[in-house]
Amino acid sequence: CRWIRLGFEPGEISLGHYLAVAFLLRLPAVFFSRGYDFLDHQFQYVDPAYHIAFDGSWYRYHDYVQGLRSWVYPGILAAIFKAVAWVGITEPRAMMTATRFIHGAISLVPLAALWIYIVRWVGWRNQRPLLLFIAANALVVYSGVQPTGPTFAVGLALTSVFLFHGPGRLWPFISGLLLGLSFACRFQDAFYGPVLLLAGLIQKRWGASLCFAVGAAITVTLQGLVDLWTWGSFLHSPFRYVSWNIFEGAAESYGQQPVWYYAAFLCGVLILVPPFIKSGLSALREGGRRFPVAAAASLAYIGIHNLVTRKSFRFVIAAVILLLVVYASELLTRKASESKLRTLHRYVFVAAHILALVLASFWYPHRGPVEAALTLGAQQDFRARLVVVDGTNDDVGGHYY
Numbered sequence: 221c222r223w224i225r226l227g228f229e230p231g232e233i234s235l236g237h238y239l240a241v242a243f244l245l246r247l248p249a250v251f252f253s254r255g256y257d258f259l260d261h262q263f264q265y266v267d268p269a270y271h272i273a274f275d276g277s278w279y280r281y282h283d284y285v286q287g288l289r290s291w292v293y294p295g296i297l298a299a300i301f302k303a304v305a306w307v308g309i310t311e312p313r314a315m316m317t318a319t320r321f322i323h324g325a326i327s328l329v330p331l332a333a334l335w336i337y338i339v340r341w342v343g344w345r346n347q348r349p350l351l352l353f354i355a356a357n358a359l360v361v362y363s364g365v366q367p368t369g370p371t372f373a374v375g376l377a378l379t380s381v382f383l384f385h386g387p388g389r390l391w392p393f394i395s396g397l398l399l400g401l402s403f404a405c406r407f408q409d410a411f412y413g414p415v416l417l418l419a420g421l422i423q424k425r426w427g428a429s430l431c432f433a434v435g436a437a438i439t440v441t442l443q444g445l446v447d448l449w450t451w452g453s454f455l456h457s458p459f460r461y462v463s464w465n466i467f468e469g470a471a472e473s474y475g476q477q478p479v480w481y482y483a484a485f486l487c488g489v490l491i492l493v494p495p496f497i498k499s500g501l502s503a504l505r506e507g508g509r510r511f512p513v514a515a516a517a518s519l520a521y522i523g524i525h526n527l528v529t530r531k532s533f534r535f536v537i538a539a540v541i542l543l544l545v546v547y548a549s550e551l552l553t554r555k556a557s558e559s560k561l562r563t564l565h566r567y568v569f570v571a572a573h574i575l576a577l578v579l580a581s582f583w584y585p586h587r588g589p590v591e592a593a594l595t596l597g598a599q600q601d602f603r604a605r606l607v608v609v610d611g612t613n614d615d616v617g618g619h620y621y
Contacts, residue, residue, distance in 0.1 A: 233348045235335050239328050242355035246324040248581035249365045251317060257585040258534065261368045262618040264289060269297035270620040273305070279613040287451040288461045292404040292443060293369035312594065312621050320365040323372070327364025330375045331355055333382035334545070341385060349552040350545070358576035359541050369405040374538040376402035377409050381517055381542060384416050384432060392420070392428040396435025404443040407458040408535070411524050415517045477531035482522055485533050489540060490547055491572055496565040499551070507546035518542035589617035597621060
């Protein structure tokens with residue numbers, strides 16, 4: 221209870237203490253959040269990385285036949301697998317736990333960037349509630365520990381947005397490098413680039429804007445060279461991805477969601493429901509004034525994704541986290557004259573996100589297929605050939621297991 225109270229009391233928290241608390245908050249998800257919550261997680265990232273690292277068997281989906289995916293993140297994940305195996309951890313579940321541990325450590329980078337931004341560069345007071353809320357946020361923890369291209373891109377995109385505000389030209393340059401790498405892991409993250417560049421031009425940060433653009437161009441070029449090496453043409457995967465999903469209509473074939481789909485999710489995440497609508501809109505307005513670039517980047521990203529009929533909450537996780545930073549910066553700030561309804565809104569908001577953190581820390585999605593793969597892998601007579609009756613390769617949890 222004392223630690224919970226400290227989160228809402230005025231005062232600062234050192235970067236070291238902040239990152240230590242954040243890492244401890246990730247450990248339950250590292251050890252208990254097994255499985256994969258969507259098929260691409262396993263079959264488009266973990267299995268290809270397993271194939272690269274150990275020449276392991278894998279089911280080659282059409283994405284890796286047409287060249288819709290970049291090999292950058294599978295290559296990063298394969299390097300982690302090799303490092304984990306080098307220290308003697310080879311059993312699939314233990315190796316995945318170690319992999320989540322490494323990802324969890326890397327996920328501290330965007331939190332450090334947020335701390336530097338609001339404590340060192342801006343010098344806001346009473347920032348501890350916001351910092352602890354973001355460190356413990358379920359979406360931040362989930363995207364920080366789970367090994368997929370899109371979730372890895374979340375941390376890169378967040379870090380890019382925060383570091384873009386840094387003084388001089390070095391920080392914007394690093395911001396551009398990271399956004400280019402984020403693009404390599406999830407092509408849609410390119411949409412953050414024009415917003416940040418426009419913000420820099422509006423602020424008349426000419427040198428910073430140029431350095432940001434140069435940094436992004438460097439890593440996008442490297443992604444293009446990876447495609448040239450793996451797929452045979454420069455930037456093959458993003459162009460083929462757009463052609464397949466948009467111009468050839470493949471995205472719509474996976475389902476179509478209504479125009480209010482993302483708005484409904486946002487209302488749930490922000491607890492923007494009666495009787496808290498007035499309080500929530502006020503928090504959005506005031507938080508937007510405090511974080512104008514983050515607010516613009518978030519809303520623009522979600523707005524562009526809303527134009528596509530194929531929608532999924534996981535497509536906009538980084539944008540939702542940015543909006544939570546904007547929103548929580550105001551909602552978690554206690555004011556002497558605030559109403560009882562605002563106080564109640566704050567506690568309901570925090571309680572809902574604590575419950576979400578528990579879920580993200582202990583869930584085991586696709587348990588059946590994973591356990592089936594582990595059981596079959598232990599049988600000697602299933603080593604060479606596997607027959608799936610009345611199903612597909614998706615029904616068994618990946619060649620990795």
